[in-house]
Amino acid sequence: MVTFLPVPIPSKIVCVGRNYADHAKELGNVLPTEPLLFLKPPSALIPHAAPIHLPAVSQHVEHEAELGVVLGKTLHQASEAEARAAILGITCVNDVTARDLQKRDGQWTRAKGFDTFCPVGPHMLLVDVTCDLDAFEILGRVNGALRQHGVVREMHFSIPRLLSYISSIMTLYPHDLVATGTPAGVGPLHAGDQVEVEIPGVGTLSNPVIHPPETSR
Ligand code: ZN
Numbered sequence: 001m002v003t004f005l006p007v008p009i010p011s012k013i014v015c016v017g018r019n020y021a022d023h024a025k026e027l028g029n030v031l032p033t034e035p036l037l038f039l040k041p042p043s044a045l046i047p048h049a050a051p052i053h054l055p056a057v058s059q060h061v062e063h064e065a066e067l068g069v070v071l072g073k074t075l076h077q078a079s080e081a082e083a084r085a086a087i088l089g090i091t092c093v094n095d096v097t098a099r100d101l102q103k104r105d106g107q108w109t110r111a112k113g114f115d116t117f118c119p120v121g122p123h124m125l126l127v128d129v130t131c132d133l134d135a136f137e138i139l140g141r142v143n144g145a146l147r148q149h150g151v152v153r154e155m156h157f158s159i160p161r162l163l164s165y166i167s168s169i170m171t172l173y174p175h176d177l178v179a180t181g182t183p184a185g186v187g188p189l190h191a192g193d194q195v196e197v198e199i200p201g202v203g204t205l206s207n208p209v210i211h212p213p214e215t216s217r
Contacts, residue, residue: 003126004203007047007091008070008175013040013118014166015066015095017108019156019181026184035157035165038108040095040118040179048122048205053212054191055114058098061189061209064182065140065148065197068093069159070124071176075167083163086172089124090136092197092205093179096189119195120177125202133159138183141196150183 017036018024024031046052054061072088095112096119102111127133133152140148152159159180166172189195189209198204 004123005089005126007120007124009045010042010070010175010177011173012170013042013044013177013179014170014172015040015112015179016157016162016181019162020150020154020183021156022184023182023186026186031156035162037166037169038112041113043115044113044118046116046119046207048119049207050119051116051208051210052094052096052119052189052195053114053116053210054189055098055212058101060098060100062097062099062186063140063142063147063189063195064095064097064186065138066093066095066179066182067136067138067152067199068120069163069178069180071163071172071174071178073174075163075172078164078167080158080160080164083167084160085129086163087127087159088174089126090133090199090202091120091124092122092199092203093177094119094195094197094205094207095179095182119197119205119207121205122203136202137200139196139198139200140185141198142187142189142193147187148183148185152180154183155181
């Protein structure tokens with residue numbers, strides 16, 4: 001039986017950089033010897049169909065289509081088997097990134113952390129331990145044109161390895177979200193674009209891209 005639920009609000013969003021060889025290469029990076037982690041703030045979350053706001057301080061915002069893992073149990077210094085058994089569901093994540101600010105800052109908090117920079121959804125597919133995570137595909141499209149296509153089995157670090165590693169640093173709580181990295185094909189977003197992240201069997205997350213509405217100061 002296939003069960004879909006709304007994506008719960010996480011206490012934190014843990015993201016993984018350079019987890020696909022072809023994506024690391026396209027940005028001129030080598031593959032890390034340990035998972036490369038960063039955080040996105042929960043304030044960046046938006047649901048399916050909500051607009052992504054292009055910040056005025058960036059001239060280069062990109063999409064990153066990713067598979068998101070939602071935790072169902074607390075994980076602290078967990079083995080890979082314990083980590084695998086703690087997965088509640090999977091969903092689509094767009095790790096929207098201001099690429100120019102990422103390069104300029106060194107630290108990625110600003111580039112990855114703007115409001116609206118974490119579209120998630122449209123819902124969560126519940127998975128149990130019999131589900132073959134390695135078979136899931138991740139597709140990224142802009143205005144209907146395919147830009148990204150990856151398969152979980154191509155990941156440099158597997159999902160259980162990532163969760164086990166993260167849990168050796170910070171305790172993961174139920175509903176925490178882990179974005180597992182993006183395959184090759186990242187590219188710029190412009191106002192008026194419609195960007196999609198699809199995981200066949202899970203769903204399609206689609207969001208328009210806009211300049212933020214004028215705010216009175
Ligand atoms: Zn990413």
